[in-house]
Amino acid sequence: MNVFKLLAPLVVLACTTASAGTHRLEDSLSHTTPPTAQMEWLPQTPGDRDGGMETWVRVHLHIDTRDWVGRSGRIYMVLPLDQASSIEAVWTTNGPLRSGRLVSGERALVWAGTIGSDSLRDQMQVRLRSGPDWQSASRRLNFHFEFDTD
Numbered sequence: 001m002n003v004f005k006l007l008a009p010l011v012v013l014a015c016t017t018a019s020a021g022t023h024r025l026e027d028s029l030s031h032t033t034p035p036t037a038q039m040e041w042l043p044q045t046p047g048d049r050d051g052g053m054e055t056w057v058r059v060h061l062h063i064d065t066r067d068w069v070g071r072s073g074r075i076y077m078v079l080p081l082d083q084a085s086s087i088e089a090v091w092t093t094n095g096p097l098r099s100g101r102l103v104s105g106e107r108a109l110v111w112a113g114t115i116g117s118d119s120l121r122d123q124m125q126v127r128l129r130s131g132p133d134w135q136s137a138s139r140r141l142n143f144h145f146e147f148d149t150d
Helices: 003-018
Strands: 022-025 031-033 053-064 072-079 087-093 100-103 106-114 119-130 144-149
Touching: 072 100, 100 106
Parallel strands: none
Antiparallel strands: 022 144, 031 053, 053 119, 072 106, 072 144, 087 100, 087 119
């Protein structure tokens, strides 16, 4: 028996399943306006004695999808959990991506369908809010996007 004939279906199967799953998308051309944002204290209310901090920022998104043209799936925005205080992001969009909400450690669906072009572009108006335990003078939030293929 020819060993190559036996291995060929396994190689095809391995190549097929290797592309399925979750893939991080390149978005290095995305940028925010302003480039840095200053968190400000929220006024205390009778219902929320702890207060917290918030800021608003506009995000100009440019997500590279050229490797996935013709593939169907879902794109998620992700904010990894870190050691600092929890952050809530709430956003509206102007283009193909969905408006939504997420908290540190979560991911939120922003797009679903078949990728039809080399990139997805949109603008998000994002409100970032933290609890009163925000202690950093500066902090980098590492949002990114993931594509789950069907």
